Amino acid sequence: MEPSPLTQVSRPETFQPKIIRLYETLFREDDDDDDEFELSDGFWEEFFLHRPDHAGLKRLLEGMAPDEMLHRQAHSQELFRQAIARIKQASAPSDEIALETLTVFLDAALTKKYTNPSSDIIAVLAGLNDADAVMSEFVAALDTVIRNGRSVSLRLKAVRTTLSITAAGFHTALPSYFTHRDLFPSLMKYIQDCDDGAQVLPALYLLGLLVNYNKFEFQNPYKLRLDDFVNDAIIQKIITSFGDICARLRDAYVTVQEDMPEPWSLGSTLSYIGLGVLSPTSRPTTPTPGLEESKSLFAALPGPEIGVLLSTYDFANANKVFCFNLLSTPAPNKGDSPPLGAFLSLTSYLFQHAHRSHRAMLYTYLSLFILQILVEDQALLKRLCSDESKLSVRLCRQRQPFLPLVKAERAPVSVIIDLVIDGINHNLRRKLDVDYYILCLGVLLRILSYLSRTKVRITYHWSEVWRTLLSFFRFLTTYVDDIRSIHRSSAMVDLLVNVLALALSSGENFLPDPASYDDLFYKLVETGDSLAKFRDAFGLGSSTAMQTLVNVSAHYRALLDGGDGKAKSKILSPREVNVVIKQGYETLSIEAGEGLDRWEGFREADFKILLKKIARAAIEDAKTLKDDR
Structure with a gap:
């Protein structure tokens, strides 16, 4: 064949x-x-x-x-x-x-x-x-x-x-x-014509890099462009896109660890007492990663999209129209957070996890810069304090201690104070990031100064502020040898003293009721001789503000001891202590000193080295930015 x-x-x-x-x-x-x-x-x-x-x-x-x-x-x-x-x-x-x-x-x-x-x-x-x-x-x-x-x-x-x-x-x-x-006009026209935030993201990223290219070495034309850009429609589209990115970045943290308390149900109650098998309904739950896996996942956050925070900062620093729109642009859809709320929510998660990587800390600084810029402007701060600007913000609760859970809408300034207090509580360590704490305390000082001068009273859990500040005093005293060797630690210490002294001397101007003012004195009395130890540890004998804090504490200690310097045998109840505090006002003299409510405006040049590091981080993130190619 x-x-x-x-x-x-x-x-x-x-x-x-x-x-x-x-x-x-x-x-x-x-x-x-x-x-x-x-x-x-x-x-x-x-x-x-x-x-x-x-x-x-x-x-x-x-x-x-x-x-x-x-x-x-x-x-x-x-x-x-x-x-x-x-x-x-x-x-x-x-x-x-x-x-x-x-x-x-x-x-x-x-x-x-x-x-x-x-x-x-x-x-x-x-x-x-x-x-x-x-x-x-x-x-x-x-x-x-x-x-x-x-x-x-x-x-x-x-x-x-x-x-x-x-x-x-x-x-x-x-x-x-x-x-x-100059690509700025073309980028703005492109953003104007975009259909969704995902298309805006690369343009915002690009703008941030171009603005930061050698901006401390020569007159960067893109930085000048930001100064005089007043197209509200395009600015609002940028801010809406920014808010959407913040919400997605925040959700990535929540995916690792859900941190909202579950609403009450019969099933959850039975589970709590060990009788979950009797629950009338059984729903599958998402597996929770273990401790080590969670650490690894958190360390990789935020995602590379966070680089748009750089252009947002540059816009906010250069352009008051942008800042006003950041505070006033509404949520794109019913049920969503407005861009400001999304930004504050993400910042809350950044603050609690800043210690996990140098990169996360750099972006945390950017958020702090934006907050300081916003609260330095009196017109913007007025809006932040207004009931007309009320919003509900999901704040991070992934690490203790927890601040009180507030789900109701409230003035944005209350949320910002929560951010600062949480930031102080969750980043304490011997090798303290002093510049971070100076910024946090600076934001708080600016808010208290404004509230005191304008006599604006906001609803807030003020006792958490006093508890946090006094705990910070005790922490610094405990690790005084480590802290004193850190650059600018003396500036941080002075700022801490001034913030508490300002609250003590002018609290009646902004605290909502006499009971809240009494609570500040109560917390001060509770510290005992801690303030005197702090004064001696940091050599603040000549500080009028520091001595005022010590004198007020000593004044009330003497009253509680019966005025003879000997401790009473009877243990007083909180109610009885409050009675003594009210009586003590009659013989109390507070001379905290002038200028406690003064501060210097944000100057970008003061953070030149830090901003260059942030730009380098954004560059690396731009290289890994995922897109839909």
Whole structure:
């Protein structure tokens, strides 16, 4: 029998997409002079017709060492020029493919550890001789697409490409090309045309990086743009998007550990007393991670989207119209939190978990900067204290001690005080972050100063403030040797004393009732000789405010001891102590000193080093930011 002329060809074990072969052809190792490198027009036509394989291109580029990338710079330069040409042609789908390809290429190629980053990156992209012309053409092409691209989807790709090159080359000369050509109007128009917050996110991220590019070294044009931007519609869209991002970031913490008390039910009560099997209904519960797993999960938070906090801070610091809108923009949907509420909620979780990583602490500082900027402006603080601005905010309850749970709506300033008190309670350690505590106490001082001067009385659990401040006194006294060696600790100590002395001397101006004022004195008396120990430990004998606190405590101790310095044998009840406190007002003299309610306004230059560290954190987060590619 004759053999069949048909033979079966074995199938390859793996199928390789055509675009992968094109990538390999583009970056093939060629022994010829790279200056002669050239691919046909047909190659490029086909290259920009195939949808990019992000993982395949990234894998190929990551396998190349920096020196190898430089050796093949003619290949990467040609890719860059050809992609720019397609972007300028604005023909689908090649312009979209060019933008997507460049985004992946820039992420992988520009983050390599080059010996001379600025010159080497320019060589990889455009060559040192043609750098200005090629980069200017590239930026102009991106600007055109971001402003007038045929669809929001295409414009979003252009924003992501710009974000990639800015983040990857932030510490080189690359971002300077985006300061030579002002992208701010195009970014604002893009945001105006966006349909949802997810599309706004990369633009806000990009804006934050551009504003912070060498802003302490020269007059950054983007920073100047923020100063005079007054388009309410666009600002409100930015703030709404920011609020949505804050809510999602906060929810990530809740996913690790649900921290809201369960409402009462027969089932929960039976479970509490060990009779859960008798519960009339049995619902599956979400498994709770163990302690070590929770620590690991919390340490990875917040997610990379937190970088938008940088642009929000810059807007708030430069633009009072933005601040007003942050306080007044309503919730996008019924049942949602307004953006301010979402921001305060996220800040609460940041404060309780700031100690878990240096990165988390940096973003916590940004939140504190924003809070201080808001409470320094009298018109904004008036609004924060107004019942018309009432909101309900979910505050973190994942670590003890807990503040009282308040589910009802209340003035935002009450929420801010809760944040500060929680922040003081949950970050105590021997190696104290003094600058953090100065900021927390500074926010509290500004609020108390305003309430005292305007005689505004807000509903708040003030006893928690006094308990927290006096506990802080005791903590500092216990670890005095560790604390005194920390830079700026004396400024923190003075601020703490002034805050409590201000409350003592002017509490009757802002506390809601006499009982609340009595409680402050009661807490002070409870401290016994702790205040005197604190004074001696930190050498505050010449401090009028400190001596006032000690004198008030001693005054009442003497009254409680019967005036003869000897302790009474009878143990007084809290009610009897309160009677003594009221009687003691008649013979009490409080001279806390002038200027307790004075403070210096926020100055960005004072935090220059810290803001540079924050910008670096945002850059790293931009590189890992997940998108829907």
